[in-house]
Each structure stands twice: as structure tokens, then as C-alpha cells.
Amino acid sequence: MKINKAEIVKTYGKNEQDTGSIEVQIALLTARISNLTEHLKNNKQDLHSTRGLNKMVATRKKLLNYLSEVDIERARKIKSQLGIRG
Numbered sequence: 001m002k003i004n005k006a007e008i009v010k011t012y013g014k015n016e017q018d019t020g021s022i023e024v025q026i027a028l029l030t031a032r033i034s035n036l037t038e039h040l041k042n043n044k045q046d047l048h049s050t051r052g053l054n055k056m057v058a059t060r061k062k063l064l065n066y067l068s069e070v071d072i073e074r075a076r077k078i079k080s081q082l083g084i085r086g
Contacts, residue, residue: 003031012078022067023078029060030082060084 005028009019012027019025036053040046064084068075079086 003028003035012081022063023074026060026063026067026078027082029056029063030084032056033060 006016008027008031009024010016012023013019013021033053033056036049036056040049040053043049064075064079064086067078078084
């Protein structure tokens with residue numbers, strides 16, 4: 001699965017150059033997490049990638065917590081669009 005960054009930015013950003021908004025950052029992290037999860041299903045012993053996956057999940061959680069504090073409706077919307085539990 002190849003991550004199409006431009007498509008994700010276009011979908012979740014305010015414009016085509018909006019790579020810094022929280023929604024775009026969360027969407028990009030979610031795409032990378034799902035890609036790495038698929039890799040780890042076949043390569044269970046890849047501990048370096050497992051550590052990277054855990055760091056990405058923690059970063060996404062921090063961004064979601066911040067967004068929840070700032071605007072709870074935006075946080076709920078992005079969670080439902082991306083299918084994130086919690």
C-alpha cells in the first residue's frame with residue numbers, strides 16, 4: 001500500500017499546501033500506521049519497525065488529545081472519518 005500524501009492533504013487540508021494542520025498530520029500518521037501494521041503482520045520479528053509504530057501511535061494520540069482540548073467537534077469528526085477508536 002503506497003501512501004499518497006498529496007491526496008490525503010487535499011482531502012483533509014484547507015488547501016493543497018496545508019500540510020501543517022492537525023487534521024492532515026493525524027491523517028498522514030494514520031496512513032503510515034496502517035501501512036506499517038500491514039508490514040508487521042508478515043514480519044513479526046522486526047523490532048525496529050515495532051518501535052517506530054509505537055512512536056507514531058503515541059504522536060497521533062498526543063495530537064488527538066490536543067485537538068480534543070481545542071475543538072472537540074473537529075476531533076470527533078476526524079476520528080470518525082479515519083475510523084480511529086477512542
